Amino acid sequence: MKIVWAGSPHAFDVSDRISKLVASDPGFRKDNRSTLSRKELFKNTLRKAAYAWKTIVELRLSEEEAAKLRFYVDEPAFTDLHWGMFIPAIKGQGTEEQQQKWLPLAYKMQIIGCYAQTELGHGSNVQGLETTATFDPQTDEFIIHSPTLTSSKWWPGGLGKVATHAIAYARLIVGGREHGVNGFIVQLRSLEDHSPLLGITVGDIGMKFGNGAYNTMDNGVLRFDHVRIPRNQMLMRCAQYTCLCMPSDALYLDKVLDVYSIAFASIAVMLWVSQVTCEGKYKQSDVPRQLVYGTMVYVRQTIVADASCALSRAVCIATRYSAVRRQFGSQNGGPETQVIDYKTQQSRLFPLLASAYAFRFIGEWLKWLYADVTRRLQANDFSTLPEAHACTAGLKSLTTTTTARILTSKNTKTRAIVEKLRAPSKFSTSPWMFELHLVPVDSPFLVEYPVDPTRHGCGIRTGFIGIHRKKKRPGQRSSSSSEQIVSPLSSRWSPLEEESLPAEDKSLEERLDGIEECRKLCGGHGYLCSSGLPELFAVYVPACTYEGDNTVLLLQVARFLMKTISQLGSSKKPVGTIAYMTRVKHLMQCRCGVQRAEDWLKPSALLEAFEARAARMSVACAQNLSNFDNPEEGFAELSADLVEAAVAHCQLIVVSKFIEKLQQEIHGKGVKQQLEVLCNIYALFLLHKHQGDFLSTGCITPKHAALANDELRSLYSQVRPNAIALVDAFNYTDHYLGSILGCYDGNVYPKLYEAAWKDPLNESVVPDGYHQYIRPLLKQEICTARL
Numbered sequence: 001m002k003i004v005w006a007g008s009p010h011a012f013d014v015s016d017r018i019s020k021l022v023a024s025d026p027g028f029r030k031d032n033r034s035t036l037s038r039k040e041l042f043k044n045t046l047r048k049a050a051y052a053w054k055t056i057v058e059l060r061l062s063e064e065e066a067a068k069l070r071f072y073v074d075e076p077a078f079t080d081l082h083w084g085m086f087i088p089a090i091k092g093q094g095t096e097e098q099q100q101k102w103l104p105l106a107y108k109m110q111i112i113g114c115y116a117q118t119e120l121g122h123g124s125n126v127q128g129l130e131t132t133a134t135f136d137p138q139t140d141e142f143i144i145h146s147p148t149l150t151s152s153k154w155w156p157g158g159l160g161k162v163a164t165h166a167i168a169y170a171r172l173i174v175g176g177r178e179h180g181v182n183g184f185i186v187q188l189r190s191l192e193d194h195s196p197l198l199g200i201t202v203g204d205i206g207m208k209f210g211n212g213a214y215n216t217m218d219n220g221v222l223r224f225d226h227v228r229i230p231r232n233q234m235l236m237r238c239a240q241y242t243c244l245c246m247p248s249d250a251l252y253l254d255k256v257l258d259v260y261s262i263a264f265a266s267i268a269v270m271l272w273v274s275q276v277t278c279e280g281k282y283k284q285s286d287v288p289r290q291l292v293y294g295t296m297v298y299v300r301q302t303i304v305a306d307a308s309c310a311l312s313r314a315v316c317i318a319t320r321y322s323a324v325r326r327q328f329g330s331q332n333g334g335p336e337t338q339v340i341d342y343k344t345q346q347s348r349l350f351p352l353l354a355s356a357y358a359f360r361f362i363g364e365w366l367k368w369l370y371a372d373v374t375r376r377l378q379a380n381d382f383s384t385l386p387e388a389h390a391c392t393a394g395l396k397s398l399t400t401t402t403t404a405r406i407l408t409s410k411n412t413k414t415r416a417i418v419e420k421l422r423a424p425s426k427f428s429t430s431p432w433m434f435e436l437h438l439v440p441v442d443s444p445f446l447v448e449y450p451v452d453p454t455r456h457g458c459g460i461r462t463g464f465i466g467i468h469r470k471k472k473r474p475g476q477r478s479s480s481s482s483e484q485i486v487s488p489l490s491s492r493w494s495p496l497e498e499e500s501l502p503a504e505d506k507s508l509e510e511r512l513d514g515i516e517e518c519r520k521l522c523g524g525h526g527y528l529c530s531s532g533l534p535e536l537f538a539v540y541v542p543a544c545t546y547e548g549d550n551t552v553l554l555l556q557v558a559r560f561l562m563k564t565i566s567q568l569g570s571s572k573k574p575v576g577t578i579a580y581m582t583r584v585k586h587l588m589q590c591r592c593g594v595q596r597a598e599d600w601l602k603p604s605a606l607l608e609a610f611e612a613r614a615a616r617m618s619v620a621c622a623q624n625l626s627n628f629d630n631p632e633e634g635f636a637e638l639s640a641d642l643v644e645a646a647v648a649h650c651q652l653i654v655v656s657k658f659i660e661k662l663q664q665e666i667h668g669k670g671v672k673q674q675l676e677v678l679c680n681i682y683a684l685f686l687l688h689k690h691q692g693d694f695l696s697t698g699c700i701t702p703k704h705a706a707l708a709n710d711e712l713r714s715l716y717s718q719v720r721p722n723a724i725a726l727v728d729a730f731n732y733t734d735h736y737l738g739s740i741l742g743c744y745d746g747n748v749y750p751k752l753y754e755a756a757w758k759d760p761l762n763e764s765v766v767p768d769g770y771h772q773y774i775r776p777l778l779k780q781e782i783c784t785a786r787l
């Protein structure tokens, strides 16, 4: 399993060797991180980064080994941005000459780079960036300027205190005309004494969430005051960006093809290719713009891989500790029960274990996708790009959200009621009139808000159910009651049968929190920094924001889904992960064939249920959208539903790729069998958690849902005996895990006890401050004390 997890025997060998090298070197110690002051912490990070580089050079490590070493050093640092953003940006966007000039310097770390795109007032909306780069033909230079406070660059990692250079994004102005946003290589600090160059104001933006954690990084603020740079420092291979998510964009994005997203660039941007000549002429370059799209797939793939690492770390800690921890259940003075044997613990822990594996394999598949996209681009085949973009955007969002925290589906019963209400109305020609009321789902008092259906549409809104109330028209007579709840008018879905209404459940409150859930699984001790979980959480959560805000990314996926549906009748056939839409007719009607709990173990049953749910949710959104005259207004109004449809689509991708993985040859006795158990847990857990979606779209009945839950329980029992082995397969050293609760030997209590005494507060038995503040209290001298 270790080899399956690593990806290959070679990958396992490199990873194993380098992780042990880092773990055995006291120079990479990290156990005191959360107790250091910011300044000490940061200085220590600088030392480690320098030490890591020295080790890489002295041991002549290969690029692969060096990357692994940085990974196992496990400390966010300016080097992440230098290697992960600055260099790739020059490679991807620089001309041949620019690459020849800058890359050798960067590879040797003679210059240190960062990626400065986000501004104080502008993140997701790249088109809104305010920094300007005005061409001066007299001197053949660009003048980079921050005209407003909100145009200050804000957030770039490595910028605050370390970077000597930045790829800075600014609006290109040539001959008084604007040409959109471009990247420029700008020197920030002197290479002699590190002081900021003339016109540059630069510093750190301050403490971030958590102790230690991401505070090792110098996220920075930067202002330019008419800073001049030579013309050849504009990245000229491909240059102009506008944001995809502008409200002005067409709903049915025929522009999706043009989407290009850069790491930390926060959001997909549309790209043109341009150059500025020394005469001050702006011209298009002949480099095919799509060539750079591969970068996007590459970056997203690394983020998904990171998600599986972070989640597997947390799961490893929680699983090992759950086997150590005992509570209740002692019989005749015997040992208490290991908490891992409680079904509630299993039902929270094992789905996360399964998710860690699922994300590992989806990350692996994304590596393949990157190779495939690159190969196709080289052959001028751009046909799979929109799908690749949507898929990577969605998977980035799904995996990082799950690893950090995810809100699950809406209340099952509410959804079912709403869907029932959506049944075609018997009353649509009427002596009756209709009013739409919104009822807050959670309110103990069913407060209703009448809304105007023509303006607000109908159906589900977050936290509300929409109810159409039928009212007798003034002056009409009828034998039935004068007020009756009926369906909204728009939906074409068939009604649910009465018996298919599910029982009330609490899914609205239930969450799958990834790292945070693992902390809770470790009880009180999980809250100690020495559990490793608080810091892991604090370091990880911004992944939901950088590289594209997760919600904004899902909205892009939703646009792609709507576009796909709108083209279903045309010659453009859905490909890759969206190919299931070619069977939309079948998926809208199919009925789940599961009769016994074990039937859910059939991959075909699982796949069909997930495909039907994803297709039906998307089609329902498309139908609702078609009720709006202005599609963009409709998209904004229905965006919460659209995001849910996108999540359903992304979950289908992960389930289907896990199933595909199991169809490959997998060596090792029993390994495949264990992976099958995990795959089924992953899929059935999602089905259970999102049963509101599955039921309300009529993909399954409550009986099917109950059978899935029965099977899930049985799968938890199957995984239990191997749970520890399955987390040992991650092959994490104690150093990398950085957790007393997760240590390999399970010797938790003595280590916790020992660690407590190492806390700086315990350096003296009587605390600093006793004489000033505690003694006066105890001696009743507080009124005369000098406070």
Ligand SMILES: Cc1cc2nc3c(=O)[nH]c(=O)nc-3n(C[C@H](O)[C@H](O)[C@H](O)COP(=O)(O)OP(=O)(O)OC[C@H]3O[C@@H](n4cnc5c(N)ncnc54)[C@H](O)[C@@H]3O)c2cc1C
Residues within 6 Å of the ligand: 081, 115, 116, 117, 118, 122, 123, 124, 125, 154, 155, 156, 157, 214, 219, 245, 264, 265, 266, 267, 542, 545, 546, 547, 548, 549, 550, 551, 552, 555
């Ligand atoms: C730890 C960390 C490191 C970073 N490193 C870098 C770096 O090295 N270089 C760099 O340039 N930047 C960096 N960033 C910035 C990062 O890329 C942005 O914060 C990110 O792109 C999100 O943009 P924002 O902050 O403007 O969020 P906003 O876009 O302001 O988001 C705020 C809220 O609005 C919602 N929202 C926004 N647009 C829409 C929409 N169209 N529809 C619906 N909802 C919407 C979002 O979902 C979110 O809930 C970093 C950020 C962090 C946290």
